[in-house]
Amino acid sequence: MTEENYRRETNRKAPFVQMRGGHPSYFAVCPACGNPILICNLFKRTDGSRSANPYGRHYSASVPGVADYDETAYMFCPLSRNHSDPGNTRRTPTDKAGRELYALMRDQFDRYVYIWEKTTGLHVGRGYARELLSMWRADEGWRYYRASYFNQSFMLFYAAPAQNLMGRYLLVDGPLHCYLKKLQIKSIRFTPTRMDGYVRVDRAEGHGFVDLSFLIHDQSPVMRGEHCVETYRLSVCLGDVRFEPDLKLVLDTGFLDSLMAKDDSHRNRTLLDMAADVLD
Incomplete structure (x- = not known):
C-alpha cells in the first residue's frame, strides 16, 4: 500500500x-x-x-x-492476527463476498488458470478447465470461508476429489515435474509434446494401467514481513500408496493484482468465454 x-x-x-x-x-x-x-x-x-x-x-x-x-x-481471515482455521465452514448463499467471488471467477478465470500453471507447472487444457469449473460450480466453491479473491486458482482443486495425473502436461523442470522426477516412479515416463517446453505424463513401456493422482490440501497463511503468502501441500498417490514428503507450493497473494494491472492483450478469450458459459 x-x-x-x-x-x-x-x-x-x-x-x-x-x-x-x-x-x-x-x-x-x-x-x-x-x-x-x-x-x-x-x-x-x-x-x-x-x-x-x-x-x-x-x-x-x-x-x-x-x-x-x-x-x-x-x-x-488469514490476514488477522488470531485467525482460526475455517475448515469447511461456508458463507450463506446470499453473502455479498461470496457473490463477488463467483463474479471474479467468471471474469478472471483465465488469470486464475495462469496463476495455477505458473505456481505448480501443471497445465490446464480446455477440457480440464471446463471440468474444474463445473465441479467448482456444483460444489458452490465461492461459499467457502477459506476462499478469497487471490486464492481461487487453488480453490478450484481444494475441495475436489483426487485428480488424475496421467496424460497431463507438465512444464519442463517446473515444480511438479521436478517433484515427480525425484520420486523415480518406474511405471511412468515423461513424453515430449508439440507444446513447447512441456512433457506429458505417460505410462512407461511394459506397464499396464497406472493410477497416478494428486490432491491439494493443507492451506496455510504465512506472513513474510508485511506480506502474506499462502502455502499448500500437493500429495501424489500411486494407487493407494502416498509418496512422502508432499510437494510444498507457495502462492503469492499479490499475483492476481499484478496480472490485473496489465492491459487485456494477454487475456485468454477461450477460457473467458468458457467461464461465461459455465458460470452464466
Whole structure:
C-alpha cells in the first residue's frame, strides 16, 4: 500500500475517505475476508501504530459504501492476527463476498488458470478447465470461508476429489515435474509434446494401467514481513500408496493484482468465454 496507489484506486474521495472525530480516516476492503480495513500511516503516522509503513488494520464495524462487517469472516481471515482455521465452514448463499467471488471467477478465470500453471507447472487444457469449473460450480466453491479473491486458482482443486495425473502436461523442470522426477516412479515416463517446453505424463513401456493422482490440501497463511503468502501441500498417490514428503507450493497473494494491472492483450478469450458459459 502506497499513497500513490491509494489515490489511484479511491481518488481520496468518499466513501473511502471519511471524517471521523474531525480527522480523515482512510478505508479499503480486506482482500482476504471482504471486511472493511482502516489504512494506517498513509499520509502521516497513526497514533499507536505498530509500523512506520502504511498497513491495513481490520475495522470492526460496517463502513457505509465500503464494506459490511462480518465477524465470522474476520475470525477466519488469514490476514488477522488470531485467525482460526475455517475448515469447511461456508458463507450463506446470499453473502455479498461470496457473490463477488463467483463474479471474479467468471471474469478472471483465465488469470486464475495462469496463476495455477505458473505456481505448480501443471497445465490446464480446455477440457480440464471446463471440468474444474463445473465441479467448482456444483460444489458452490465461492461459499467457502477459506476462499478469497487471490486464492481461487487453488480453490478450484481444494475441495475436489483426487485428480488424475496421467496424460497431463507438465512444464519442463517446473515444480511438479521436478517433484515427480525425484520420486523415480518406474511405471511412468515423461513424453515430449508439440507444446513447447512441456512433457506429458505417460505410462512407461511394459506397464499396464497406472493410477497416478494428486490432491491439494493443507492451506496455510504465512506472513513474510508485511506480506502474506499462502502455502499448500500437493500429495501424489500411486494407487493407494502416498509418496512422502508432499510437494510444498507457495502462492503469492499479490499475483492476481499484478496480472490485473496489465492491459487485456494477454487475456485468454477461450477460457473467458468458457467461464461465461459455465458460470452464466
